[in-house]
Amino acid sequence: MSAGNQRVAPSRRRAVTVTLLVGAIAALVGLNLSMGAVVIAPSEVFGVLARRFGVDWGPDPGPSFDAVVWTIRMPRVLLGILVGAGLAGAGAALQGVFRNPLADPQLLGIGPGASIGAVIGAVAGGVQGSIAAGTAAGVVTALVVRRLARRAAGDPARFILVGVALGAALTAWVGFIVFASDRSTVPPMEFWLLGSLSAATWRGFGTALVIVVAASAVLLVAGRSLDLLALGEREARHLGVDVDLTVTSMLMAVGAVTGATVGAVGVVGFVGLVVPNAARRLVGPSHRFLLVVSMLGGAGFVLAADLVARTLISPVEIGVGLVTALVGGPVLLILLRRARLA
Amino acid sequence: MSALLAATAVTYRVGTAELVGGVDIVVNAGELVAVVGPNGAGKSTLVSLLAGDLEPTAGAVHLAGEDVARLDVRELAQLRAVLGQNPLAEVPFTVADVVAMGGYPDGAEVDNAAVMAAMDVAHLADRVVASLSGGEHTRVALARVLFQGTPLVLLDEPLAALDVAHQERVMRYLRGVAAEGRGVLAVLHDLNAAAAHADRFVLMANSRIAAQGTAEEVLDGEVLSNVYGHPMTVTRIGRRLVVLPAD
Numbered sequence: 126m127s128a129g130n131q132r133v134a135p136s137r138r139r140a141v142t143v144t145l146l147v148g149a150i151a152a153l154v155g156l157n158l159s160m161g162a163v164v165i166a167p168s169e170v171f172g173v174l175a176r177r178f179g180v181d182w183g184p185d186p187g188p189s190f191d192a193v194v195w196t197i198r199m200p201r202v203l204l205g206i207l208v209g210a211g212l213a214g215a216g217a218a219l220q221g222v223f224r225n226p227l228a229d230p231q232l233l234g235i236g237p238g239a240s241i242g243a244v245i246g247a248v249a250g251g252v253q254g255s256i257a258a259g260t261a262a263g264v265v266t267a268l269v270v271r272r273l274a275r276r277a278a279g280d281p282a283r284f285i286l287v288g289v290a291l292g293a294a295l296t297a298w299v300g301f302i303v304f305a306s307d308r309s310t311v312p313p314m315e316f317w318l319l320g321s322l323s324a325a326t327w328r329g330f331g332t333a334l335v336i337v338v339a340a341s342a343v344l345l346v347a348g349r350s351l352d353l354l355a356l357g358e359r360e361a362r363h364l365g366v367d368v369d370l371t372v373t374s375m376l377m378a379v380g381a382v383t384g385a386t387v388g389a390v391g392v393v394g395f396v397g398l399v400v401p402n403a404a405r406r407l408v409g410p411s412h413r414f415l416l417v418v419s420m421l422g423g424a425g426f427v428l429a430a431d432l433v434a435r436t437l438i439s440p441v442e443i444g445v446g447l448v449t450a451l452v453g454g455p456v457l458l459i460l461l462r463r464a465r466l467a
Numbered sequence: 468m469s470a471l472l473a474a475t476a477v478t479y480r481v482g483t484a485e486l487v488g489g490v491d492i493v494v495n496a497g498e499l500v501a502v503v504g505p506n507g508a509g510k511s512t513l514v515s516l517l518a519g520d521l522e523p524t525a526g527a528v529h530l531a532g533e534d535v536a537r538l539d540v541r542e543l544a545q546l547r548a549v550l551g552q553n554p555l556a557e558v559p560f561t562v563a564d565v566v567a568m569g570g571y572p573d574g575a576e577v578d579n580a581a582v583m584a585a586m587d588v589a590h591l592a593d594r595v596v597a598s599l600s601g602g603e604h605t606r607v608a609l610a611r612v613l614f615q616g617t618p619l620v621l622l623d624e625p626l627a628a629l630d631v632a633h634q635e636r637v638m639r640y641l642r643g644v645a646a647e648g649r650g651v652l653a654v655l656h657d658l659n660a661a662a663a664h665a666d667r668f669v670l671m672a673n674s675r676i677a678a679q680g681t682a683e684e685v686l687d688g689e690v691l692s693n694v695y696g697h698p699m700t701v702t703r704i705g706r707r708l709v710v711l712p713a714d
Binding site: 349352363368405 | 518520539540541543544545548549551557558559560564565568569571572615
């Protein structure tokens with residue numbers, strides 16, 4: 126009985142969940158740094174990291190392993206954590222704002238909208254331009270989605286269909302711009318469709334970090350209001366929540382997180398759908414915990430997906446979005462079935 | 468005593484349709500006021516206007532002397548709590564969580580456990596609200612509204628889906644809320660429950676107040692028959708007025 130599970134000290138359940146997730150993330154970071162086209166022993170990974178922090182511990186793996194671990198894999202791992210945490214937190218927030226467990230930043234078209242900005246930004250200013258313009262376009266698209274949501278209110282599945290239609294149209298525009306652009310400055314179409322962490326750099330990570338952390342902080346602060354919103358917008362207002370302000374600031378933050386990740390790694394789907402729904406089963410609906418656990422789970426999910434994407438048919442890489450969709454597609458089907466039954 | 472709620476000539480129009488017209492209502496501290504009338508008379512729209520959810524087309528609503536239109540959501544939440552219709556159907560939180568949400572606006576101190584016991588939901592504390600029955604939803608929503616601890620409580624059909632014992636329990640509790648010096652305005656369909664517990668009646672018909680006053684003044688067979696469009700008789704059993712639809 127799920128009700129019975131809830132009663133067995135939810136605080137302990139949350140503590141166990143967080144501990145396990147942090148442990149899993151640490152293990153996945155280790156695996157991602159060590160595995161790949163070149164397999165580097167954990168002791169050598171440790172040696173590289175120790176020397177980077179100025180300590181002469183462990184074996185000295187030499188400059189080529191240092192380059193692989195520190196210059197190539199480390200920013201990729203950190204970006205994976207950032208993207209996963211950001212998208213999963215954004216998904217949890219969207220599901221709370223729209224009171225719809227099917228909501229996901231990519232499914233609702235916010236990711237595709239952000240990629241239009243990101244493509245144009247990439248032409249103008251490389252990865253930083255891509256992240257900045259992606260952020261701006263993500264915010265705008267999120268506010269457009271809010272307008273569309275008003276018209277589709279009451280039918281969760283229909284609302285998602287509206288988002289899918291919006292996403293398809295926006296993705297077509299991304300395609301036009303990509304094919305009309307210089308291949309050397311703009312990432313290829315599959316980057317915008319499936320996402321990829323392969324071009325991760327410290328610079329890209331740093332830029333995305335600032336935006337994702339700031340916007341995610343907005344989501345965490347508003348968590349309590351999201352709980353009240355679950356009672357309904359009218360009831361939340363009766364309890365003193367400024368619903369318009371809450372929803373607008375949440376959606377702008379979701380748009381910023383999504384846009385920054387899209388600018389950095391393209392459109393990675395389903396993270397914001399799968400992870401918050403799983404997290405809700407583990408720690409319940411209260412957003413203070415749901416947001417944090419979603420962020421941790423999202424980081425782990427993307428790290429695991431990227432590990433598979435890099436090593437499955439190594440040395441060839443597949444898009445990380447292919448792996449997340451492999452999990453996300455069936456989850457969406459299950460959620461749709463449940464939404465129809467309800 | 469100052470009026471907790473004062474509505475003056477409140478009117479609400481949508482296009483040419485007048486949903487509420489020229490309504491004057493006062494709720495004083497210590498009073499339990501029942502708003503009654505047939506379906507479509509404008510009762511729920513009136514509650515929305517009094518709660519500040521809707522802005523009157525004409526007239527004004529004052530809470531504790533302040534114009535509702537000038538209060539922000541937070542101030543409103545500290546002055547009045549509202550039970551709307553169809554509360555809480557799909558809420559994924561537990562009963563205890565939902566009742567505790569009533570404490571969000573930092574209103575007056577109310578004992579959470581006492582309210583939950585009074586609404587007979589204490590034994591449901593760990594249940595998820597979405598799994599409850601209709602009557603249980605109403606009681607949980609009531610507990611949340613009462614836990615808000617506001618001077619004024621506005622209730623749209625607080626007895627919906629409640630069995631007769633729980634109806635009586637809720638009405639007695641609301642009496643007690645009024646006795647604390649707070650004010651309660653409740654839209655009620657059960658005229659007999661209203662007759663037994665309310666200090667005053669507001670009878671609405673066709674968007675306007677048809678009669679206002681004590682049970683003796685408003686519960687009149689002829690008036691009710693006209694308003695409800697069905698013959699009604701009013702009799703007395705012991706000290707209570709009882710309204711019955713005639714054959």
